[in-house]
Structures are given as structure tokens and as C-alpha cells.
Amino acid sequence: MIPSRFVSLWPLPALLAALLVPWLPGMPAFWVTLANYTGISAIVAIGLVVLTGIGGMTSFGQATILGLGAYTTAVLSKYYDVSPWLGLPAGLVVTAAGAALLGAITVRLSGHYLALGTIAWSVGLYYTFANLDLLGRNDGIPGIPPLSILDVKLLDGRASFSVIWIGVILAALATNNLLDSRAGRAIRALRGGSVAAASFGVDTPRARLLAFVYAALLAGSAGWLYAHMQRSVNPTPFGFYPSIQYLLMTVIGGAAHVPGALLGAILVTTVNDRLQDILPRLFGARGNYETIVFGMLLIAVLQWAPNGLWPLIARVRPRRRPIRPDAARLPLRTMPPAGSALLEVSGLRRSFGGLVAVNDVDFGLAAGEIVGLIGPNGAGKSTTFNLVTGVDTPNAGRVRFQGRDITGLPARGIAEAGIARTFQHVKLVPTMSVIENVAIGAHLRGHASAIAGLLRLDRAEDARLYAEAARQLVRVGLAEAADRPATALPLGQQRIVEIARALCLDPVLLLLDEPAAGLRHHEKAELAALLRRLRAEGVSILLVEHDMEFVMGLVDRLVVMDFGTKLAEGPAEQVRQDPRVIEAYLGSVA
């Protein structure tokens, strides 16, 4: 395998190639033109990687966004004598505004609403382009000035090649940077389920919006390149069909990988060109045969290679991450003194229709304690847990944490208050390594913005976040697994990874949802030992379980629930003798 420090140097030879390749003697002009279109498509497709492959959303309107960027610079440079170079920032402002508007109203809804919104806006904007006098209606705007450097006009296709492919390299670099930053991890965390992401303080609608706007910005800059290369714009390439072609590139190449977008762009652009040439000769001029081929191809790829071609060619694995143990530690919370009241739940109630799942439940937890919330299936434990963690809202009752009322706060607010949790059904991001997953837990302890991430201004902070993640992995005893794909670990270790992720929040209270479920005997023993060790280090823990054996030797106190009500509360041994508890677990002795 090639050492990673060489891999990270790829931009240099790529840059050299972008500047030199078109000028190679004997390079057919036709190939240069094709490569220019490929480059523009690749930029759009890279944006779709972030949106579709990584963020799990999609857009059927990327070509239209490209059109926004293209028309903006066309109007400014042709009619207002603005320098073509200023058309880029202007186009980006317009595309960002449009995307933010459409994004803001759809990111809170299920993913497909965004996609549907983009179909509607794609069709709507297309007809706007085709009917506005300012934009030249269906004829568009001809005679757009070319880009120029020091009064030298870049009229030659080979000059465009260099500009476009430098753009592709920048887009790929920026995207890699973004995905490797705190904001990018938030986008990637969406794939592990938004509840999990929100439980570590990720503002999930905002992460979605970021992905959408970022993809739009790349499409907008591609539009700027397109306008000045083509030197004329008309509505045709900005409609619904070209938009689907960009999506096709991303899906064929491998929706979750930046090199896949490049591969997809090359394949689709070349094949499209060939098909437009060959098919009419085979079948006669009547028909858009390439749309038939592409439509069927897209369905075939979705059925047979849903992850695209790139993972079939290259071995995709999370990259090894060097840790800087010398990075300054992140600031720590001041922990409450042992024995002080931490969590106070009073009169908590939640009903679903006629069923009262949690019926006026009270219990408390003091700092430094491990408390087990137990009960048979259907006792209301999980509902109680959801009410405390902000996943669900109670109908009545209060949850106080460190004296502060946190009832009804969203999951993100609960995380901010200092409560971290794990999940009964492990929610790790499959495409991320163990340490990257754990680093998501430290999301709230970092502050770097997406822009800082894009420009690599966040490295010092990111090193601290990763050093913290590494420290927590050492703490739970999984340091060697740091660079393995998270879901390659056995279930027991995945649960431990979740605990490390929770610890990364620097929590005052750790909430564990059935941590022993599905574990083998020795795994349970290791988990119990870990929890004891954490308690000794001052962590307070509330765990929901129904495995009595696991809980008995571990907890300081037990809260027993049955049919939504609290049956008993107290030290484990005492609760075990309680006849009502015995009855609930074993049935009444008639």
C-alpha cells in the first residue's frame, strides 16, 4: 500500500497535469472539449457526493443551480461590464441564497421532501430562465466575455481546460477538508440516524442544510466555469434531464466517494458523447436513445451495485489517523460533588392514546452513583429513558438536572446540559472508523465552523478533538481498534465504542440503554468492570436493563417499574426481597 503521506500529495501532480496535459502535442481538440465538460460535471458530482452519498439527501435540480451560477455571471459580465472573475462570487451568493431558501424549508421534513422540492424548483426555474426577457428567453445570452488574466483572454479550449481542472482539484480538496472537519463529521453522522447525531449536540437540520448549500455552491461555481467556457448560455442544459445526469454520475461512480464522482463524470460524459454518435446510426434518427440507455443504466446500478463502481475498483477503508497526544486537552466541566442530587424525575407521565406507558414516575440519582432502571418487558423503561433524553416529550411531570429544569428540551439541549447516552440498537456510522465515530461525541466541545474546516484553519482544534477521542478509547480499552471500520467490530465492542463516544462529551451523567442486551457472558463481565471503573473515576450512570444478574452486582440503587408505574426503589439487595418485585418478575405465587 502507498504510504498516506504520498497519497495526500496527489494535488501537486494533478495540478501539473491540469496545466500541461492540454498542451501536449497531438492532443485532439475534441478530447480537450470533452475533458472540459467532464471537469464541469465532476465539480457538480462532487457536490452531490456530499449531499447524496454522505448526507443521505438528494437533489434533482443541480443543473438548474448550475444555471443560476451561469446566468448570474452572464448577465453581470455581458450587460453590466463586471469582470468575469467577479461573476463567481456573485453567482455563489445567488446560488447560496436560493439553496438556503429551499433547504431551510425542507431540511426538517423527511429526506424525500427535499428531493421533491428540487424537482419542483428545477422545473419552475427552468421556465423562468426560458421566459425572462433579461435572460434572453429561450435564445439565452450569447457573447459572454471569456475569463482573462492580465488582459490575455482565455479563449482557447486548452486554457479553459486548465482553469476547469484547477477548479476540479480545488473542489475535491475542499470537499475532503470539509468531510474531515467537525462540520463534515456532523454531516456524516446523519447516516447513523439523526437521533444519534442530535444526542451528541449535532444540529441535524443545520447539518443537512450545510450539505445542501455546499452542493449548490459547487454547482454554482461549475455554472460560472460553464458560462465563460461556452461563452453563451440558454435554458436547455439547466433543465430536469441534465440534473438527472449529474445524479447518475454520482450514483454510478459511487455516491459516497469523491474519486467516485470523478469516475462517474468521466464515464457518463464519454458514454453520452459516444451514444449520441452511435445510437442514431444504429436505430435511425428518431429518438433520444441515450435517455433510454441512461435511465435503464441507472436502475441497473441501483439494483446491482448500489454503492457505485468506485468501491468495486478501489479498496475503500477509513484512513489511518495519526493522533497527536501532545495536543492541548479540551477544557473539562466542573463536576458536581459526589452525593449531590443530580437527576430528579417527578410525576413523569406519558400516554399514547389510551395507554399510559409511564404513569407518574418519580426517582432520583445522586452524583457518583450507578442507578439501574429495571422492569419486565413493556414496563415503560424505554419510554422513561426517551423522556429523559429528549427523544420524546412527557405529558406531565418534571425532569430536573443539577437543579435545572430540562423537561421537554430537545436531544441536543440535553447533550448541552451534560447528559450523554448510548443506544439499545447500536447507532454507529458504518462508513466511519471507530475513532471518527468517537470524535462525534466531542462535537459540542469544538467550535470550528464549516468554513474553517474547508480552509484547514481548524487543524489545531481538530487535533485536540481527536486526542480526546483517542484518550477515551484508551479509557475503555479499545485503543487498538481506533482505525477499524466501526461496524466491523463485534457487537459487544460496538457498545463499548458507544460508551467511549458518550464519554467524549465529558458528561456529568451517562445514560445507558440496555448496554448488556445481546452480549455474551464474558462481554457482560467486561462491561460491568468498565462501568465500575468509570464510577470510581467519578462518572454518574443511569442504566436501563432487564438483565437482573448483570444489574445486581453493579448498581448502587435500583428503580423497578412495571406497567408504567414505579414498583420499588432502593438498594439492590433490598429491592430483590420486595414481594411486589418478585411477583412482577416471576408471576404471583397463587
Next chain:
Amino acid sequence: MDSTILLILLQDGAVNGAIYALLALSLVLVFAVTRVIYVAQGEFVAYGALTYAALDGGQLPGSVWLLCGLGVAAFIAGLWQGRGQTDAGLLLRLGLETVLLPGAVALLAIWLAPLKPGMLVEVALTLAIVTPMSPLLYRIAFQPLADAPVLVLLIAAVALHLALTGLGLVFFGPEGFRAPAFSEAILTVGPLTIPGQALWIGGLTLALMVALFGFFGRTLTGKALRATAVNRLGARLVGIPTERAGLIAFALAGFIGALSGVLIVPLTTVYYDSGFMIGLRGFTAAIIGGLGSYPGAVLAAVLVGVAESFSSFWASAFKEVIVFTAIIPVLLWRSLRHGSTEEEE
């Protein structure tokens, strides 16, 4: 604008709205049962319209060959999906539904088309040719993806739309067609003159809705479809074949699409690619209705129809823009009302 124009626009909108309502209903149905957002449904409108127009002209419609081709493709896809399976009954059923049925319809069409058998037979033949394509496409495109996320299904549906539009051009050619109205009668009510075709459209829409209501409320198949819509796994556990449910939902959508096409081709010239824009309006209505509510979709469809007729009166060039951006405030409202939704994969 005087009240006569107002009434005419409202009437126009209501007639179009009725068609959109039918489309919206079937979109909601297909989405509920299979989670597919059936973007390609619009193509069935175009196919239905062009098939009917061809039959009306005594021609054998190109869609007959498309039907046969899809049947063979679905047969091969079915054999591939069921490889290693030796249940003769299933194989027989596959052959029956993918090869024999389309073949029989094709022979019937070849025999009847030159005879110009009259409106009623032509409509029935159109429905018989176009409707089966939809479940065939379900077998080919969606059945292997049955457990994929909504987003993947949506991308597949858009891809299918792309392919079907291209196929439409191949099998119907680039020319637009129009067919004579079902009835030339004109009803005068006060200042309004209602053409017979509008009455046909309104009447058939209502009849179809009542029929659907009865189907879902009273028949076992209808109830099974509803159960599948609520919970696929649960439905499977109680013995409902959910793939069958998908086939039925797609067949209904194909039927409704083809019928809508037959109903509108006397009103407007239909081209091979006209279906998308018509389907998209049904779609807008379905989304405004929340993709889950049948009455909501119908109401929204009528609103879309009226919005369309008014915007084509005031700003005809921006008709499409107005109709499709209408979706945005609705999404905003839904977003503010619902808050966040969790979508697990």
C-alpha cells in the same frame, strides 16, 4: 375580470383538477404501499392518450410492441430474481402475467385496431394495453429494490421516467395527437357552457373515487393493501404477499394514468413527453396533501388545477413557474408544523 371569465376559469381549473386528483390519488396509493414516489406515472397519461388517439385513427398503436417488450423483459427479470426456485406454480403465474397476458392483448389489438370498433371498445383496449405495463415495470425496476430506502426508490423512479420518455418517442414518434371528445353535447347552465367532455371527466373521476373507496373499504384485497401501507413487515407476518400488493398498487396507478390520458386527449394535444408535466401536477397535489392523505390530495389537486387556469390567464408564460413554486409555501408550512422527522435506514 368579470364574473363570466371567473366562472370559466374556475370550471377549467376544476376539470383539470379532476384529472390531477386521479393522478394524485394513485401517487399516494403507490407511495403508501411500496414507498415508491412514482414519478413515471405521468408517462402512462401520455401512453394512454397516444394509444387511444392511434386506435381512434384506426392505427395499431406502438405501445402494443412496447407492452410485449416489457413483458419479455419482466419474464427474464422474474426468472433471474427467482433463480434456484423450482415452484412450477409460481413459474406458471410469471409466464401467464408477463408473456401470455401481454401477448393476448397484443393479438386482440392487432385484430381490432383496423376495424375501428368504436369509442367504448377503443377505450377498453387502450386501458388493456397500457395498464399492464405498470406492474411489469414494477417487476423489472422496483421489486429487486423493495427494501431500499425511499430516496433510492425515488432515484429509480426518476430514472424510469427518463427511460419511458425516450421509449415514448421511439414508439409514438414526435408528433402530437388529439382525439375527438366522448360527447359533443354542450350543457348550458346560466352563464356557463359546460362541454360534454368536462362532464365525462367529472363523472368518471367521481365514479372512480367511489369505486376506490369501496375497494379499500370493503374488499379483502383493498384491506390487504391498506395493511401493507401501514406496516409492510406486519402485513407479511399475517400472510399478505406484499409483492402482490405492490403489483396491484402499480396496476391501479397504470390504470388511472391511462384513463386520465384517454380523458384529456380530446382537450389538448398530447405529445410523447406531455405526461411528465401533467403527472408533476398530480404530484404537486399529492405532496401538498402530505403524500399520505387521500382527501387532502384530491382537494389540493383541484386547487392546483384552479391555480393553473388562473395563472395561465394572467401570466401564461409563467404558468409552470407559479404552479410548481406553489409547493414551496406548503412545504414551509409542513416544516413549521411537523418539526423534525426521523428517518432510519
